[in-house]
Amino acid sequence: MATVLTDDDIAMAREANFVVALTGAGVSAESGIPTFRDRETGLWAKYDPVQLATPEAFERDPELVTRWYDSRRILCAAAKPNAAHLALARWERELEKRGHILLLVTQNIDRLHHAAGSRNVIELHGTLWVWRCATCGEEREERGGAFESFPPRCACGGMRRPGVVWFGESLSVDAIRRIEKALKACDLFLSIGTSGVVYPAAGFLRTAKDECARAIEINREPTPLSRHADRSWIGNAGEILTELVERAFPATVG
Numbered sequence: 001m002a003t004v005l006t007d008d009d010i011a012m013a014r015e016a017n018f019v020v021a022l023t024g025a026g027v028s029a030e031s032g033i034p035t036f037r038d039r040e041t042g043l044w045a046k047y048d049p050v051q052l053a054t055p056e057a058f059e060r061d062p063e064l065v066t067r068w069y070d071s072r073r074i075l076c077a078a079a080k081p082n083a084a085h086l087a088l089a090r091w092e093r094e095l096e097k098r099g100h101i102l103l104l105v106t107q108n109i110d111r112l113h114h115a116a117g118s119r120n121v122i123e124l125h126g127t128l129w130v131w132r133c134a135t136c137g138e139e140r141e142e143r144g145g146a147f148e149s150f151p152p153r154c155a156c157g158g159m160r161r162p163g164v165v166w167f168g169e170s171l172s173v174d175a176i177r178r179i180e181k182a183l184k185a186c187d188l189f190l191s192i193g194t195s196g197v198v199y200p201a202a203g204f205l206r207t208a209k210d211e212c213a214r215a216i217e218i219n220r221e222p223t224p225l226s227r228h229a230d231r232s233w234i235g236n237a238g239e240i241l242t243e244l245v246e247r248a249f250p251a252t253v254g
């Protein structure tokens with residue numbers, strides 16, 4: 001059990017009526033999916049994002065880019081939601097029962113929050129599971145095994161790409177609008193397992209705080225956001241969220 005949480009922390013979680021939780025790669029780390037910026041194990045310690053996660057990279061070398069994303073798709077297909085995903089899904093249900101809201105904004109493209117049962121989810125950086133044609137725009141859910149050709153082809157002959165948002169691409173205007181509204185209305189904001197360096201997501205904690213929400217960070221180590229947070233809980237997201245939700249909403253028997 002984590003020990004960083006005080007009774008005041010638990011009361012704050014229990015009393016929040018509108019929670020916005022922003023999640024990053026650290027939340028999926030305990031499911032065996034590598035993060036981006038952890039010093040030795042992070043993807044960006046081994047690969048260059050400019051060569052893999054930009055529209056220019058796809059134009060230059062579509063085979064390399066689609067092989068890389070397909071290998072991540074296959075890795076994520078084998079992954080299971082962990083304690084952090086499950087605790088957030090339970091928190092959403094507890095609030096829903098009381099007519100309250102938990103909005104999950106994730107930068108992760110693995111859909112493990114959905115697999116855990118979360119329903120109110122915004123996928124800020126898109127998803128690995130939907131691929132779309134770069135020519136005609138047709139989208140298709142891809143749940144099967146590895147592709148046979150790289151890049152995979154659309155019936156129109158165009159190249160298909162993962163439905164993720166690459167560096168230099170725009171985020172969904174609708175998603176940003178919904179998030180901005182939620183940041184104004186929420187009373188508790190959590191930034192969980194994200195290094196807090198990629199915008200606009202990295203700016204959400206400060207916006208929520210400026211709008212009078214309590215701002216919490218959960219991370220294995222301090223980040224540039226830590227000094228802006230009201231509380232910074234250092235530890236594994238799975239342990240901390242499990243304890244937080246179990247103590248705030250103890251299961252009733254019978």
Ligand code: OAD
Binds near residue numbers: 023027042218220
């Ligand atoms: P990062 O890899 O930048 O950060 C992951 C954070 O999670 C780090 O601060 C770790 O300390 C923390 N962490 C790791 N394991 C943890 C655990 N078990 N519990 C709690 N914290 C843990 O990932 P993101 O912040 O999600 O975008 O990265 C943001 C974006 O940059 C990604 O969506 C991706 C990337 O480049 C694109 O590819 C467009």
